[in-house]
Amino acid sequence: SIPRDLIVDIPDCETKQEDGSTKVIPGSSGVRFNQSLGDLGRDAGCTMRTVTETTGVKPDHFMMADFNAVKTLTSAVGGVDVCVEHAVDDPKSHLKLPAGESTVEGEQALAFVRTRHAFGNEGDLDRIKVQQQFLGSLMRKMSSSDTLTSPTKLVKLAEAATKALTVDSAIGNVGTLKDVALELKEVPPKNITFATVPVLDNPAEKVKATVVVNEAKAPQVFDMIRNDISFTEVEQKKKAKQKKEDAAVAARLEGEKSEPAEVRVRVLNGGAPSGSAGRELTYLQNEAGVTKSENAGNA
Structure with a gap:
């Protein structure tokens, strides 16, 4: 996104x-x-x-879905399941939903992907998260239902798509869209990742209204897409590495512990409120028994 x-x-x-x-x-x-x-x-x-x-990512093809496409396609698959923690009544998007799970299609589905005043900080970045959850649910619905295995339903969906979507000429027919859907069926929903371009508030603005690319994080995301690297695989490797590190820390913490009075602690002021280092030092020396603690000034 x-x-x-x-x-x-x-x-x-x-x-x-x-x-x-x-x-x-x-x-x-x-x-x-x-x-x-x-x-x-x-x-x-x-x-x-x-x-x-x-x-730096060159799209091979594009599909453009307008408001009518959202209504048409959600109805074609029999609705999309969504879940909200609190009941929603948004007068701007006209979305009304009870707390918990609901199935939305047509006009209500459109209101769901358009709403932003009912979620998070009411900004566009939170609306993106809602839209990604909606698309993820749509993918699960298509994969778990018989839409992609029933030739009749599949052709019906492809026909609805050709009417509802604007696509480039290379994929702009019922047969090709049907083939795309059949390929998609082979991808497990857990392997489908939704990512947003990493951004920062625009530093040129006093009143924040726009964002800029986060140059520290975005290049890696763009590079992964360009080189076809799986986001889910990277995430799994990251979790496995963290698990290994946590186990190593836990192992080090087993066994005998030193007495507080034997531990040397240097307290450095890293920008916390004035007096924080002094209060911490008082606690360490008078309450925690860490008598070899010192105030080492600014970090």
Whole structure:
């Protein structure tokens, strides 16, 4: 997911006009990502070019789902299961849901993916998380139901998709979309990862409204996508490594312990409120029995 409020450079892009002619729309620097579609007549091709410009990842194909597509496709699979901790009544998106699990489709599904005032800090980054959960649930629904194994339902879904989605010419027919769906069926839902471009609040703004790419974290994410590295595998390896480290720490903590008075502690001030180091030192020496403790000044 790329946040709509991410500041990017949109390159020049050639678009096809309604009369069949082509027109080059000049690029823009330092603007929101969502200006790559619709603004100044930019089409989905402009968005794809902006994705490549920003991430270095060149999309092979694209599918564009508008509001009607969300309604049509969720109805085609018989609804999508969602779960909310608290009851939702959002007057802006018109989403009304009881606490717990619900199945949404059509207009209600659209309200679910559009709402943001009912979740988190009411911002777009929290809405992205909700949309990712929704898509994950949609994938599970398609994998667990007979939609992808019943030829009749599969063709019906592909036909609904061709009407509801804008796709590039290479995949723009019922047969190809059916083949894509059949390939997708072979991917276990647990191996499907949703990730968001790592971002930071825009440092140029006093009132935070936009975000910028987090240069410390984003390059690794882009590199993994470019090189087809599994996010789930990396996560599993990370958990295994942490488990091993935790076991090593636990092993070191077994056995005899030194007396507090034998332990030497240096307290360094790392920017906590004034007097924190002194209070900690008083506690160590007078209550914890760590008599060999000292105030070592600023870190």
